[in-house]
Amino acid sequence: MRSTVAWRLLRHDRSATAGALLGVVAIVFLVGQQLSILFGLLQYMSVLVDHSGADVWITSASVRNVDAVNLIPGQYLERVMGLPEVAWAAPILFGNGLMRTADDSFEAVRLVGLHRPRLQGGPWALAQGRVQALLDLESAAVDRLDLKKFAHPALGSLTEINGKRVRLTAITEGARAFQGTLVFLPLDQVRDMAQTPPGRYSAILVGFQPRADQQTALARLRALLPECSVLTTAELSRRTQLYYLTNTGIGGSFGFSTTIAVLIGIVIITLTMYASVLQRTRDFAVMRALGGRRRDIAVIVLCQAVIVGGIGIFLGLFLLAALLNATRGSDIPSFLPAVVPPLLAGITLLVSLLGSLVALRKALQADPASVFH
Amino acid sequence: MADLRLENIARDFYDGRQLRRVLFPINLTFKPGELTVLAGPSGSGKTTLLSIIGLVLRPSEGRMWLSGREVTGLADDVASKMRLATYGFVFQQPMLIDGLSVQDNILLALGIQGAHIPGVVRQRVAELLTSLGLADTARLPPQMISGGMKQRVSIARALIKDPAIILCDEPTSALDAENGQVVMGILKKIAVAEKRLVVVVSHDARVFPFADRLIKMENGTVVADTAAGKPQGLDVAS
Structure with a gap:
C-alpha cells in the first residue's frame, strides 16, 4: 500500500x-x-598497446608511457626468441614526421613502423585496402577519421613524409591516438624518415606460446633483460593512461x-x-x-x-x-x-x-x- | 468494545515566552455505545482533549487507560499502532489525500503500516460506501465529489478498520445543515447500534440532539457533564 x-x-x-x-x-x-x-x-591514449596483439612489451627502462620510450638494441630480439615460452617477437619503431596533405599543406603525424612480414602492432581494422599492402616499402595507412586532416587523399595517391615518398594503400578504422595522428608504415621507412640509427627499435612486442605459463615467462623475460621495462600489454596500457590522466x-x-x-x-x-x-x-x-x-x-x-x-x-x-x-x-x-x-x-x-x-x-x-x- | 478513563489529565503549551496551561486536570470516563459531544467555545480545550484521547498528543500531567491498559506515555510507534488498531478519526475537513482515489483513501487507514489488503476488504469498502450513500464513487478522485460526500468518505475511512473508538473533530462545521444532519445521523447509528465509543467535538448546537452525553468545556475545564448529572449550563449554542 x-x-x-x-x-x-x-x-x-x-x-x-x-x-x-x-x-x-x-x-x-x-x-x-x-x-x-x-x-x-x-x-x-593506449590504442596502439591495446590492439598490438602482444602479450608483453619490452621497452627502455622505467618507461612512463608508450609514447616516451628510448630506443633499445635489436640484439634483444635474438635473446628473447631464445626463450622456449616465446612464440614470436617483433620490433616496432615510433617516430615523428610531417606529412604533405592533398592540398599541399603539411600535417604533423606520429609514425608507427611495422616489421615486415609480420606487421605486428599494425592496423587491426581497415575501412579500405588490405593490410598486406603495408608490405610494400612505400606504403602507408592512415585512419578514416583523419582523412579530413590530409584534405581527403584518394586511396593509392602519392604523397611524402619528411621528404620520403609514400603511397596511401590502406585506410584504417578506429586507429586514432591521443598523442598524434597515426600513420602506419614499414619499419625501414620510418627509420629513414625519423633518421634513427640502424638496429635499434622503440619496443619489442612478444607473444607467448599458447600453453606457456605467463607469469613464469614474464619472470624469465625480466631476468633476461634487467636493463629494460618488461610489461604486460595491460600494464603498459594502464601506465600510459594513468600518465596522461595525471599529467595533462x-x-x-x-x-x-x-x-x-x-x-x-x-x-x-x-x-x-x-x-x-x-x-x-x-x-x-x-x-x-x-x-x-x-x-x-x-x-x-x-x-x-x-x-x-x-x-x-x-x-x-x-x-x-x-x-x-x-x-x-x-x-x-x-x-x-x-x-x-x-x-x-x-x-x-x-x-x-x-x-x-x-x-x-x-x-x-x-x-x-x-x-x- | 473499549472504554476510556482519564485521570487528572492536563496539558501545557509553551507559547514562545512562557508555559501556558490550556487544559486543567480533567477526570472523565467514556463508555462504548454512546455518542459523547464535547462542546464549548473556541479555545476551551476541547480539541486538545480530543487529541490526547486520540493518542496524537501526550498529556503534561495525569494518566489515561484504554480498556484497562494505561496508554499515557506510549512510545510513538506503539501509539501509532494503537491508533491504527483501535481508533477511527473524522476531522473537521475531510482531509482526503489528492492523488488517491476514494477507495485508496479509505484503504490507506488499513494499509499505512504496510499490511497487505485482501480482496475481501475492497469488497467491504464498496459495501461501506453504498451504506453511506456513496455507491459508484470508489474509483473517483476526491476532487470529483462534493464536500458532504467527502466527509462521508472520511467516515468510511474511519469505519473500515472496524475501530472501537471513533473521534470526530467538528465533523459538521464544513457542511451545510442538511449534510450535517446526515453525518450526525450516521455517527449516532455507529455509536448506538454498533456499540462503539464515539466522541464528537463541536460548538455547533445542531449536533447536540444527537448526543447521548454532552460535556461542556470552558477555559480548559469541564464545566458541565450530563453523565455527571450536571445538565446546567449546557446552552452552548455557538
Whole structure:
C-alpha cells in the first residue's frame, strides 16, 4: 500500500515529479556523457598497446608511457626468441614526421613502423585496402577519421613524409591516438624518415606460446633483460593512461565536470522533492494520525525517491545510448565499458536517495496533532 | 468494545515566552455505545482533549487507560499502532489525500503500516460506501465529489478498520445543515447500534440532539457533564 501511495502521489504531483526526474536524467546523461568521452580518450591514449596483439612489451627502462620510450638494441630480439615460452617477437619503431596533405599543406603525424612480414602492432581494422599492402616499402595507412586532416587523399595517391615518398594503400578504422595522428608504415621507412640509427627499435612486442605459463615467462623475460621495462600489454596500457590522466589535467577536468553534474542533479532532486513534500505536509500528518509511524512516512518518501530514480535512470541511459549510437564512428571519442552503466545507475540511485533526505526530514516532522484544527 | 478513563489529565503549551496551561486536570470516563459531544467555545480545550484521547498528543500531567491498559506515555510507534488498531478519526475537513482515489483513501487507514489488503476488504469498502450513500464513487478522485460526500468518505475511512473508538473533530462545521444532519445521523447509528465509543467535538448546537452525553468545556475545564448529572449550563449554542 505504501509503495502504491508513493507512486500515486508522484503521478498526481506531476510538475514536482518532472522536476525530480529532470535532476536524475541530468545526472545520468551528463555524467554518462562525460565518462564516455573520458573512456574514449583513455582508449585513444593506449590504442596502439591495446590492439598490438602482444602479450608483453619490452621497452627502455622505467618507461612512463608508450609514447616516451628510448630506443633499445635489436640484439634483444635474438635473446628473447631464445626463450622456449616465446612464440614470436617483433620490433616496432615510433617516430615523428610531417606529412604533405592533398592540398599541399603539411600535417604533423606520429609514425608507427611495422616489421615486415609480420606487421605486428599494425592496423587491426581497415575501412579500405588490405593490410598486406603495408608490405610494400612505400606504403602507408592512415585512419578514416583523419582523412579530413590530409584534405581527403584518394586511396593509392602519392604523397611524402619528411621528404620520403609514400603511397596511401590502406585506410584504417578506429586507429586514432591521443598523442598524434597515426600513420602506419614499414619499419625501414620510418627509420629513414625519423633518421634513427640502424638496429635499434622503440619496443619489442612478444607473444607467448599458447600453453606457456605467463607469469613464469614474464619472470624469465625480466631476468633476461634487467636493463629494460618488461610489461604486460595491460600494464603498459594502464601506465600510459594513468600518465596522461595525471599529467595533462584531463583527469582533474573530467572529475570536476562530473562532480558538478552530480551536484546539480542533487540540488534539483533535493529542491523538487522538498517542494513536493512541503505541499504534502498535511497529508503526511493525516497518515500519521491514521496510525502511520515515522518509518511508514519514510518508506513512502524513499519509495518516491527510488521510483523517480529508477525512471530517471532508465530515461537517462536511454538518452545516453542514443547519443553514443549517434556519435559512434564519428571523431568524438566516446566509449562506455559495460561495467559503467550499472555502476552509474547504482550511484544515481544513491544520489536520488541522498537528494530525498531533506524532503524526508521535513516529512518526518509532520505532526499528527496538527490535523486537529 | 473499549472504554476510556482519564485521570487528572492536563496539558501545557509553551507559547514562545512562557508555559501556558490550556487544559486543567480533567477526570472523565467514556463508555462504548454512546455518542459523547464535547462542546464549548473556541479555545476551551476541547480539541486538545480530543487529541490526547486520540493518542496524537501526550498529556503534561495525569494518566489515561484504554480498556484497562494505561496508554499515557506510549512510545510513538506503539501509539501509532494503537491508533491504527483501535481508533477511527473524522476531522473537521475531510482531509482526503489528492492523488488517491476514494477507495485508496479509505484503504490507506488499513494499509499505512504496510499490511497487505485482501480482496475481501475492497469488497467491504464498496459495501461501506453504498451504506453511506456513496455507491459508484470508489474509483473517483476526491476532487470529483462534493464536500458532504467527502466527509462521508472520511467516515468510511474511519469505519473500515472496524475501530472501537471513533473521534470526530467538528465533523459538521464544513457542511451545510442538511449534510450535517446526515453525518450526525450516521455517527449516532455507529455509536448506538454498533456499540462503539464515539466522541464528537463541536460548538455547533445542531449536533447536540444527537448526543447521548454532552460535556461542556470552558477555559480548559469541564464545566458541565450530563453523565455527571450536571445538565446546567449546557446552552452552548455557538
